[in-house]
Amino acid sequence: MSKHHVTATINGEATEFLCEPQQTLLDALRDIMNLTGSKEGCGSGDCGACSVIVDGRLVCSCLMLGVEAEGHKIETIEGLAVNGKLHPLQQKFLEHAALQCGFCTPGFLVAAKALLDRNPNPDETEIRYWLAGNLCRCTGYDKIVRAVTDAAAELRG
Amino acid sequence: MPTLSYVAPATVKDAVAALSGASGVAKVLSGGTDLLVQLRTGRIKPDLIIDTKKIPGLIGIKDEGGGAFTIGAATPCAELGEHVALGKAWPGVIEAANLIGSTQIQGRASLAGNLCNASPAADSVPAMIAAGVTCVIAGPAGERTVPVEAICTGPGKTSLAKGELLVAFKLPKRGPKSSDAYLRFIPRTEMDIAVVGCGIDVTLDAKGICTAAKVVLGAVAPTAVIVADAAKALIGNKLDDATLAKLDAAARAACKPIDDKRGTIEYRTKVAGVLARRTAAIAFERAGGR
Numbered sequence: 001m002s003k004h005h006v007t008a009t010i011n012g013e014a015t016e017f018l019c020e021p022q023q024t025l026l027d028a029l030r031d032i033m034n035l036t037g038s039k040e041g042c043g044s045g046d047c048g049a050c051s052v053i054v055d056g057r058l059v060c061s062c063l064m065l066g067v068e069a070e071g072h073k074i075e076t077i078e079g080l081a082v083n084g085k086l087h088p089l090q091q092k093f094l095e096h097a098a099l100q101c102g103f104c105t106p107g108f109l110v111a112a113k114a115l116l117d118r119n120p121n122p123d124e125t126e127i128r129y130w131l132a133g134n135l136c137r138c139t140g141y142d143k144i145v146r147a148v149t150d151a152a153a154e155l156r157g
Numbered sequence: 158m159p160t161l162s163y164v165a166p167a168t169v170k171d172a173v174a175a176l177s178g179a180s181g182v183a184k185v186l187s188g189g190t191d192l193l194v195q196l197r198t199g200r201i202k203p204d205l206i207i208d209t210k211k212i213p214g215l216i217g218i219k220d221e222g223g224g225a226f227t228i229g230a231a232t233p234c235a236e237l238g239e240h241v242a243l244g245k246a247w248p249g250v251i252e253a254a255n256l257i258g259s260t261q262i263q264g265r266a267s268l269a270g271n272l273c274n275a276s277p278a279a280d281s282v283p284a285m286i287a288a289g290v291t292c293v294i295a296g297p298a299g300e301r302t303v304p305v306e307a308i309c310t311g312p313g314k315t316s317l318a319k320g321e322l323l324v325a326f327k328l329p330k331r332g333p334k335s336s337d338a339y340l341r342f343i344p345r346t347e348m349d350i351a352v353v354g355c356g357i358d359v360t361l362d363a364k365g366i367c368t369a370a371k372v373v374l375g376a377v378a379p380t381a382v383i384v385a386d387a388a389k390a391l392i393g394n395k396l397d398d399a400t401l402a403k404l405d406a407a408a409r410a411a412c413k414p415i416d417d418k419r420g421t422i423e424y425r426t427k428v429a430g431v432l433a434r435r436t437a438a439i440a441f442e443r444a445g446g447r
Contacts, residue, residue, distance in 0.1 A: 002162075004163065020161075021161045021162060021163035021206065022161045022196065024193065024197075043194075043197055044194045044197070044198075045190055045193075045194065045258065045259070045261065045262055046348070048259065048261055051261055054264070057233065057235060057264035057265075058260050058261050058264050059261050059264040059265050060190075060261045060262070060265075062193070062197075063189055063190050063193045063194070063261075063262075063265060064189060064193070064265065065163065065186075065189065065193070065206075065208075067163050067165070067208075068186075068189070068208060068210070070165070111260065111261070114260070115260075129260075129347060130260050131260075132259055132260070132347035132348050133258065133259020133260050133261045133262065133348060134259075
């Protein structure tokens with residue numbers, strides 16, 4: 001099986017990697033680049049734990065091949081905190097206790113960032129619909145929605 | 158051991174050549190939101206994946222004027238929803254496309270994938286058929302254009318021949334006082350598969366009387382169903398109680414659904430009538446407002 005040479009920008013850095021054609025972007029991130037923040041929950045696009053941003057669009061990295069990343073700009077959860085300083089979304093998730101086991105959290109954070117990147121002042125309904133593709137099985141969604149609302153307010157200043 | 162190859166051709170010609178020259182199972186990759194699930198579960202075992210997204214024009218929306226648009230086959234549904242003029246001319250097609258999956262799925266899923274995956278419950282398909290959308294198909298013998306309803310032949314089956322791929326959708330010109338709508342019924346508010354879907358496109362005269370209509374149901378038969386009797390019930394009439402009752406009856410009569418966990422035959426049939434009424438009300442209101 002011949003491997004493909006892929007060049008992509010990951011969290012702002014030009015990155016090259018070799019991957020097999022059937023490897024998903026999620027596999028490539030986790031197994032090749034050791035970016036293990038993105039999680040595999042369902043592997044079928046239902047849970048959103050593998051959410052990443054590709055060219056500004058939120059996608060499930062389990063439903064994209066690694067080779068499809070060629071030439072694209074990928075943002076993962078690892079790019080959220082800058083120089084060890086948590087992103088306001090991360091800070092607010094902590095303050096609102098918007099997580100328990102934490103497995104879904106990277107996906108929620110990336111999805112919420114994609115929302116706030118395009119809509120700095122979403123109402124509760126917009127937040128809930130936008131995050132409908134992210135499943136949390138322990139905390140429930142109210143704290144997550146409150147954390148996103150609060151982070152949005154802080155980001156607006 | 159079978160091995161999988163991946164190619165991302167830069168032209169339609171190269172894609173057709175790769176598809177027709179493939180010795181084993183070749184699959185066309187657009188957004189991949191169905192294909193990758195099938196690949197990972199082992200439901201399909203392709204030898205070759207042909208990614209169409211590097212072909213110029215396969216992603217993009219072209220305003221042809223007068224309400225006509227050309228949509229690249231692999232354009233993500235999220236992009237369709239962000240195009241203001243497209244949504245204004247074809248609100249039904251776009252609301253159907255934007256119902257497919259979550260935000261994440263919207264970022265990748267395409268109309269071509271939704272159509273060629275050939276699920277009886279595909280949301281965009283009844284809406285596109287109602288709107289009179291056609292498909293541009295490229296193949297070894299050149300290009301051909303067929304209506305959307307000519308593509309699906311049964312669950313998971315299409316009329317595309319070996320070597321053929323869908324390259325674009327054509328939305329026709331829009332006359333005055335015409336519009337469309339799509340509704341689907343699911344047991345929850347988001348992230349589910351249609352129990353019934355209904356797409357309706359209507360044209361009205363100055364008095365609000367329907368002069369042309371197309372009514373299409375999804376998820377109530379092996380493929381989307383064009384309900385000619387439902388259109389007949391609308392044409393020549395205003396949307397009064399008698400017309401709505403006829404529409405409801407015609408929609409129910411066209412159903413040949415399955416029983417499954419989302420709904421029984423009886424339930425789906427009943428819902429089809431109700432959904433047709435509600436969809437027609439939206440389509441009439443939109444058309445009347447133009």
